[in-house]
Amino acid sequence: MxxxxxxxxVLHVLLHMAEQSGPQTSETLARAMDTNPVVIxxxxxxxxxQGFVHSEKGHGGGWTxxxxxxxxxxxxxxxxxxxxxxxxxxxxxxxxxxxxxxxVNAALGQAFDDAEALLLRRFGEITLAQLSADFHARLTERxxxxxxxxxxxx
Amino acid sequence: MxxxxxxxxVLHVLLHMAEQSGPQTSETLARAMDTNPVVIxxxxxxxxxQGFVHSEKGHGGGWTxxxxxxxxxxxxxxxxxxxxxxxxxxxxxxxxxxxxxxxVNAALGQAFDDAEALLLRRFGEITLAQLSADFHARLTERxxxxxxxxxxxx
DNA sequence: TGATCACGTATCATATAAAGTTACATGAAA
DNA sequence: TTTCATGTAACTTTATATGATACGTGATCA
Numbered sequence: 001m002x003x004x005x006x007x008x009x010v011l012h013v014l015l016h017m018a019e020q021s022g023p024q025t026s027e028t029l030a031r032a033m034d035t036n037p038v039v040i041x042x043x044x045x046x047x048x049x050q051g052f053v054h055s056e057k058g059h060g061g062g063w064t065x066x067x068x069x070x071x072x073x074x075x076x077x078x079x080x081x082x083x084x085x086x087x088x089x090x091x092x093x094x095x096x097x098x099x100x101x102x103x104v105n106a107a108l109g110q111a112f113d114d115a116e117a118l119l120l121r122r123f124g125e126i127t128l129a130q131l132s133a134d135f136h137a138r139l140t141e142r143x144x145x146x147x148x149x150x151x152x153x154x
Numbered sequence: 155m156x157x158x159x160x161x162x163x164v165l166h167v168l169l170h171m172a173e174q175s176g177p178q179t180s181e182t183l184a185r186a187m188d189t190n191p192v193v194i195x196x197x198x199x200x201x202x203x204q205g206f207v208h209s210e211k212g213h214g215g216g217w218t219x220x221x222x223x224x225x226x227x228x229x230x231x232x233x234x235x236x237x238x239x240x241x242x243x244x245x246x247x248x249x250x251x252x253x254x255x256x257x258v259n260a261a262l263g264q265a266f267d268d269a270e271a272l273l274l275r276r277f278g279e280i281t282l283a284q285l286s287a288d289f290h291a292r293l294t295e296r297x298x299x300x301x302x303x304x305x306x307x308x
Numbered sequence: 309t310g311a312t313c314a315c316g317t318a319t320c321a322t323a324t325a326a327a328g329t330t331a332c333a334t335g336a337a338a
Numbered sequence: 339t340t341t342c343a344t345g346t347a348a349c350t351t352t353a354t355a356t357g358a359t360a361c362g363t364g365a366t367c368a
Contacts, residue, residue: 002327004325005244007262008246012252012254012258027343032252033246038328041343042327042346045345045346058341058342058343059336060342061335061342061343074262085157087241088238088240089157089159089162091159100173103286103292104162104169104285106288107288108162108165108228111228111273111276114272114273115240119268119269122264122269131257138256138257156323158355160355160356177314179315189356189357190357191314192316193357195314195316210315211314211315212314215365215366
């Protein structure tokens with residue numbers, strides 16, 4: 001399978017929502033993301049449970065971001081997604097009887113753990129507000145608005 | 155699919171080979187690894203091309219380790235395997251036009267790159283000799299030989 | 309020389325998980 | 339009560355590691 005892009009995708013969605021005043025439908029978000037509304041609802045479900053977003057049914061319904069961009073970090077979003085697998089590699093066996101494999105596992109496992117820990121630490125250092133600020137900086141640098149806040153089809 | 159365990163597996167095989175004087179057949183190694191001979195040949199192919207192991211056909215044939223355990227590092231083995239994917243996560247799109255996604259990609263990409271770099275650095279710090287030494291330390295600590303150098307079925 | 313052994317490799321099957329899709333129930337607003 | 343939008347289940351698709359079968363090649367041994 002291709003690399004898991006749920007975190008990337010859901011952050012994209014969140015920042016778009018942050019630029020909008022009213023609720024955004026899964027349909028609208030899906031178009032901007034070039035995907036399916038059900039996929040949007042699927043990844044948003046975890047965020048809703050954690051109270052980062054709110055969803056409303058019926059006319060005028062859709063998704064709204066209801067968290068503080070300054071305090072919510074990528075790490076929080078990652079966890080709301082259900083802490084997806086970070087590494088594509090792993091040890092063959094978890095608790096092998098073979099001493100050779102134990103030695104291999106110890107060395108590899110340490111390296112794997114370090115890499116995972118670093119990634120999670122980075123995620124813990126970045127707030128949604130920082131991402132939003134970076135987006136606005138890029139918008140300014142590009143020299144004004146091409147489309148209001150994105151380059152997606154309106 | 156489950157996490158890629160080729161590096162873990164091939165290191166296991168290599169250390170076993172290092173404990174043996176003569177060539178080991180794919181059949182024998184596969185039994186120790188609880189897998190299929192073809193899988194062994196498959197992962198060993200890259201190591202053979204890099205000159206880390208040698209294979210011989212016919213009677214008395216099999217696999218022999220022909221590299222210097224002191225100088226070959228996990229990083230070398232990783233690369234001989236064809237540099238398998240390290241992270242299970244990634245950005246949705248590589249070069250998005252959307253500025254929001256560019257901001258997301260920049261932040262996530264940096265974190266991903268850092269984690270990958272750390273893992274590769276760790277791999278570059280560990281020699282096969284170190285793994286072998288750790289194995290022998292475990293063997294001593296266990297208090298002598300249960301089976302000569304492993305706990306696999308002979 | 310011929311039988312056997314072991315690798316080299318193509319091919320197909322299996323398993324897993326994300327992503328895409330369809331279908332339908334639920335609830336809210338017009 | 340009709341329409342809209344979410345909530346979810348179920349199925350399909352896709353990608354990739356792994357497992358397994360089959361057969362060719364070359365080397366050794368009787």
